[in-house]
Amino acid sequence: MTEALRTQDSGDTTDITHAVAMTLSPDLSGLDLAAVEAAVRRAAAEEIMPRFRQLAAEDIVEKNGPHDLVTVADRRAEEQLTAALTDLLPGSRVVGEEAVHADPTVLDALHGDAPVWIVDPVDGTRQFVHGDPGFATLVALAHRGELLASWTYAPALGLLAVARRGAGAQLNGVPLHTGSPEPGADLHVATSHYDFTDDDQKRVLAVLDTAGVAPRPCGSAGLEYLHIARGELDAIAFSWENAWDHAAGLLLVQEAGGASGTVAGQPFRIEGGNALPFTAARDAETARRILELLAAAN
Structure with missing residues (x-):
């Protein structure tokens, strides 16, 4: 278990454009990351924020139950991002x-050879529907299972976190560092919300x-990862593996100095098929402690 924890290699400061080119293909070296950020901000400004606290009943639909909601903002923001991101990176998939x-077959792109944008247009739709500002737009770029860059944008909170593989993470332009929990203090852990667990x-x-751990139900998954990257939360423990909920946050935590892993002692795979639950944490020791507790119950 301990050997499989995924952590940042603090010695690797490779620029993301070079990392993309080396990992994918030379024609990706010119990807304009500032244009990606602009596309994320534009989708939020045009399709999400004008509807925040302005939704009509017909704008909200249940997907798989009363707690699993989708709104017109989710759909239109994803459509806009899909068009913009594939224009920025021809040949990519979303x-x-x-x-x-x-269409569940869309997931097959995660197993293909093309670069993939992983998008959650409104992470925390329930919060969005109830007028709570704790929601975010999540975008990650991946290829063959490797996360290369991510954007976590909370427009109602004025927060934009960006992570680049091997180049660290920033929040509103300021470097992020997870740090470590205070010795002897309770570990504060966000867990899968009881409304979404069997x-x-x-x-x-x-x-x-248990003693030494203070769990609570999670809100927006993307913002919980941001809390870890900021050193405000010690860990998460989640029992679902939807790539759009986790891809951006996992890279964000990794590049801020944190660690992650599954209960089977393997790195989390964005393609799916993970042993669950899994954790991401401020440091490797915290991740090990959470995984040992979870493994004992499995």
């Missing part, structure tokens, strides 16, 4: 939450309600 809901998942996650 795996978006709403596209996958409409009885067995609840049983496993309940082991975190």
Whole structure:
């Protein structure tokens, strides 16, 4: 388990354009990352924020139950991002939450040879619907299972976090560092919300309600990862593996100095098929502690 924790290589400061070119193909070396950021901001400004606290009943639809919602903002923002991102990187594919809901075969792109944009247009739709500013637009760029760059944008909070493989993470232009929990202090851990877990998942996650650990239900997954990257939260423990919920945040935490891994002692795979639950944490020791607790309950 301990050997498989994924952490940042602090000695690798490779520029992302070079990393993309070396990992994917030379024609990607000119990818304009500033233009990606602009596309994310534009989708939020044009399709999400004008509808924040302005949704009509007909703008909200249940997908898989009363807690799993989609709005017109989710759909239109994903459509705009899909067009913009594929224009910026010809030949790339998009795996978006709403596209996958409409056609599960869209997920097959995660196993292909083309670079893939992984998009959650409104992560925290329930919060968005209820007028809570705790939602985010999540975008990550990956290829053959490797995360290369990510954007976590909370427009209602004025926060934009960017991570680049091997080049660190920033929030509003300021470098992010996870740090480590204070020795002897309770570990604060966000877990899969009980509204989205079955009885067995609840049983496993309940082991975190123990001495030295202070669990709570998660909000927006993307913002929980940001809390870890900022050193405001010690770890997460999640029991679902949707790539659009985790890709951006996993790279963000890794590049801020954190660690992640699954209960089987393997790195989390964005393509799916992970042993669950998994964790991301401020440092490797915290990740090990959370995984040891979870593994004992599995």
